[in-house]
Amino acid sequence: MDLGTRKILDRSFTAVGITSIVLMALALLIVVVPIVRGGLGALYFTGTVEHRKIQYEEFGEGDGRRLTREIEETEKARAPVYRFLGEFEAEMESMDPVKKRELASKYGKVKRVLAHMLGPLPGEPEPILLRFQYGRTRWEQVEESLHDLLFVTKWDYSNPEEMAKEYFVPRIDEFRGTALAGLFPYVENNIESMMLPRPTFYWGFITNKSLDAHIFGGIWAEIQGTFFLAVGAMLFAFPLGVIAAIYFTEYAKDNFFTSMLRSANSTLAGVPSIVFGLFGLAFFINTVKVSESKSVLAGSLTLAIMVLPTIIRAAEEAILAVPITYKEASLGLGSTKWRTIMTVILPAALPGIITGGIISLGRAAGETAPIIFTAAVSVGATIGLADVFSSPTPALSWNIYNLASEHEAANEIRHVQYGMVLSLISIVLLLNLSAILLRARISKKLKG
């Protein structure tokens, strides 16, 4: 091949390589930017007085005196709303029955929207579920409710060829000429003084437990559960994996049995995680009965089996990468094999072993399938360290799935889901970062 062709080939390959890297970086940005934006929305948002009420009443956080003042202020602003309702109800009493029946259901809708936005209306019985005891906590939710209040959603079915179209009709038209007509412009103009929106940094999203299935509150139970499960898995898998790797590299003879063990290990690394999940249920819970039912212990054991092959492989590679001259030097000085492994080989292999361990820790933290049947619950209390042997726990990975698919109010609390995703990604990223730093530090120490 002549020089010209070679140069052209080199350049075109460089171009292709750079393009693919740029594309990958773009793809990463496209994935990460919305996650970060949505997730930060759980921490930093425009909160209403209702948010501050919950924080004060449920967690004892915030400035009580200021809150009392704010509540007085909002009640003053809300009083006319309730007056409109009272006047309209009185007016309805004297209407003719046909019109009354027609308006009653429309009025019911207005009341529901108002209760959703402002919290329970005066005179109504105290709701049992926490989610009905407070109004809307975030300003964008208030705006949605306001839109619901001001407009009636209708569907246009006129063209059978196409899907129906949504359109909005002002709700005030339904109540023209009644006492309620004044309500709509009033709410529209005074919504801010009724809700007192204020930029809020909600650190409690990380440190508070969730209230009423994540409708309010934070995700501490999930973070802690993830931590327990991942660390628990490593407690089992790391020592076992390192010992197995030492056996494979230093003690095992090259025979049929060990080559079987090796290929079994490789196969195990490729088994889908849901299979591990079902295995965990069948083996740890139903057969061995490590716990009555789902528990952190059973989940940790299942995750441990899942990450074990990775740890063994990484530790094996790391041990094999230690120069044989170290081993010769140590043995030549009259060291035993065991001493050599402990004082020379393992310290030199440590960066690689730790990297494998932390990457596995990240994987254990992020896996969903193995804990579905063995450890995770969608709604649960924060558990203590003593409960890990018997209690299941919520965990980030599982609750992200749960909020995305099964939660009844999934649409209203997207910010919680984003917040969980961001937290999980941050945890895994932090773990990997610490692996890189630790590795760099130990390598530097070894290189002198």
Added chain:
Amino acid sequence: MQMTAESKDSAGVASQGGAKREIFLPPDRERLKEGGTPHVVAKNFSIFYGDFEAVKKVNADILSKYVTAIIGPSGCGKSTFLRAINRMNDLIPSCHTTGTLMFEGEDIYGKYTDEVLLRKRIGMVFQKPNPFPKSIFDNIAYGPRLHGVNDKKILAEIVEKSLRKAVLWDEVSDRLDRNALGLSGGQQQRLCVARALAVEPDILLLDEPTSALDPKATAKIEDLIEELRGSYTILIVTHNMQQASRVSDHTMFFYEGDLVEYAPTKHLFTNPRDQVTEDYITGRFS
């Protein structure tokens, strides 16, 4: 070559049972009379890698407190023979031996021989400097610590003594806590010698200790061997014949696994008895 060997055979030195061919023993009987005692004795000693006989039925006495050089072309089995003396070949799974190799009257490959104790008494320095990725102090103290010395004061004494013996003390005394991998190649190799000396061995095996070093560092290592002469039994494998003639009292010449000639260095280099030896030392070797 085979022909010449056969003809030498008939020259008739005491025949040793079953040897494929006669070995040109031994060394310097005169020195034996002067008080030299055999330290390592090989009798019909063969080393195999699988089926391949890398060292063939060697018979030789290695004398105490002398420097013995082992020379020969690549792949002739000289390193294999050296590494057999402190059982370093145990690391190679396919390697096994026949015949006997005795160290102070004890069979090195005996059933009940503790190779750990053996290696404590037979120290080794390798071709490539191989300090541990630890501090200079910890490198030297590694051996003594293995053998139960934990007193810091005693360890410090041992470290100083060993480094002085290896003529390295003046260069590193102010940075004993630095990582040994920061030293130059020559310093690292002398550190390895010091590390081997720290466990107070009787025999020091040097496996091409200067092949990875520049001439200046090589000279220092040779000076060091000169320094240690008389205190330890030293075996040195080398490719460099000038080096062998400079540092050694006796020289063994290996060729294709056979110990072709073993004689006082002066004799071997000035008046080799074997044609192959002569070809090799004069560089007429193809």
